[in-house]
Amino acid sequence: MTDLNWDAEFTDHFTRSARSMRFTAYLLCGNWSEAEDVVQAAFLKLYLAGPRVARREGLDAYLRRIVVRTFITERRRVRWRRERLVEEPPELPEAGPSSEVRIVLWQALGSVPPRQRAVLVLRYWHDLTLEGTAAVLGCSVGTVKSQGNRGLAALRRRLGPGFDELRMEVHRGAGG
Amino acid sequence: MREDDLRDVFGALHAANDPDLGFGATDVVRAGHRVRRRRRTAAAVGSGLATVAAAVVAVVLLPAERAPAPADPADVVLTTTSTAPPPAVEPVPSSPAPAIGVPGTGSVRDGFPAVENSPDGTPPPGASENPPRADPH
Numbered sequence: 202m203t204d205l206n207w208d209a210e211f212t213d214h215f216t217r218s219a220r221s222m223r224f225t226a227y228l229l230c231g232n233w234s235e236a237e238d239v240v241q242a243a244f245l246k247l248y249l250a251g252p253r254v255a256r257r258e259g260l261d262a263y264l265r266r267i268v269v270r271t272f273i274t275e276r277r278r279v280r281w282r283r284e285r286l287v288e289e290p291p292e293l294p295e296a297g298p299s300s301e302v303r304i305v306l307w308q309a310l311g312s313v314p315p316r317q318r319a320v321l322v323l324r325y326w327h328d329l330t331l332e333g334t335a336a337v338l339g340c341s342v343g344t345v346k347s348q349g350n351r352g353l354a355a356l357r358r359r360l361g362p363g364f365d366e367l368r369m370e371v372h373r374g375a376g377g
Numbered sequence: 378m379r380e381d382d383l384r385d386v387f388g389a390l391h392a393a394n395d396p397d398l399g400f401g402a403t404d405v406v407r408a409g410h411r412v413r414r415r416r417r418t419a420a421a422v423g424s425g426l427a428t429v430a431a432a433v434v435a436v437v438l439l440p441a442e443r444a445p446a447p448a449d450p451a452d453v454v455l456t457t458t459s460t461a462p463p464p465a466v467e468p469v470p471s472s473p474a475p476a477i478g479v480p481g482t483g484s485v486r487d488g489f490p491a492v493e494n495s496p497d498g499t500p501p502p503g504a505s506e507n508p509p510r511a512d513p514h
Contacts, residue, residue: 208406215402223398224391237399244402248409303386306378310386325380326387357378364378 207252214260215244222268228322229272231311239275243267265327266337269319276315302368309359317352320345 222243226236246267247260254263310318316338323334324345334345357364 211406212402215405219398219402220395224395227395228387228390233396241400241405244405245408245412248405249412302382303389306382306386307390310383321383322387325383353378353380356383360378368382 210252211248214264218261218264219244222264225265225322225326226268226272228326229269229315229319231307235275239268239271242271246271262337266339269323269337270339273315273319302364305360305364305367306356309356312359313352313355317348317355320349321352321356324349 219240223233223236223240226239226243227233230236230239243264247264250263310321313321319338320334323329323337324331329337331342331345334349335342338345340348
């Protein structure tokens with residue numbers, strides 16, 4: 202395949218999947234600007250990898266793997282820098298019927314370590330199997346299980362016992 | 378907190394309006410070309426530097442390794458002896474001269490008395506290479 206063909210195929214794939222990939226990155230990062238940086242880096246890696254490497258596992262799967270790994274790498278780097286500059290305060294989901302629960306949960310998700318958060322996003326947003334999640338993260342199935350359990354435990358710890366009551370109240374309010 | 382709560386949050390976020398993308402495919406392609414060009418340049422510079430370094434190493438190290446050790450003066454003078462046979466003396470072709478001489482006393486050729494050798498190659502008794510010269514006194 203020539204460079205021109207690959208450019209055309211890449212552009213076509215970008216048009217189809219850029220927004221959904223950026224949303225995945227948003228779930229991982231928690232803010233749009235960082236998500237955009239991660240996705241841009243991921244698409245650049247995809248372009249440089251070329252069609253042969255990218256098609257080995259499918260463009261979407263390959264791109265998702267790059268997004269997740271770029272996010273984890275960036276977070277590791279940020280941790281070493283010990284500071285993180287953001288333009289705006291953390292973004293919150295739009296208001297809705299049960300927005301309070303979502304806001305609390307979304308904020309709690311920000312405290313989950315990157316690798317565990319990646320497992321939660323891949324398992325509960327992309328509905329990947331344990332094996333699929335392990336392939337994306339480049340680890341064993343056992344690691345995915347333990348990371349997922351730890352992520353959920355961290356979330357519950359962060360939310361505290363009052364979260365279930367809050368959810369019940371919200372549901373009651375929406376219903377009544 | 379249940380796992381479905383997570384799905385609910387993710388779904389609600391997906392349904393919400395997300396901001397426009399800040400970059401397009403052409404930006405990525407252009408950045409990709411830039412990266413490739415930079416890699417090619419780096420590779421060319423790297424290989425050039427490696428070649429120069431190899432040449433410098435060769436110039437600095439190789440002459441020192443190849444320099445001949447100073448020759449010690451020889452203690453024994455060696456001589457060589459040729460094993461080749463001595464050059465054969467070709468007989469000078471000449472036309473047969475008329476024999477002048479007295480039979481039985483040796484032949485005389487060109488005015489010189491011929492010295493006859495014995496069959497084993499030794500000169501006959503009384504004959505020497507340096508004939509006694511006449512005493513001037």
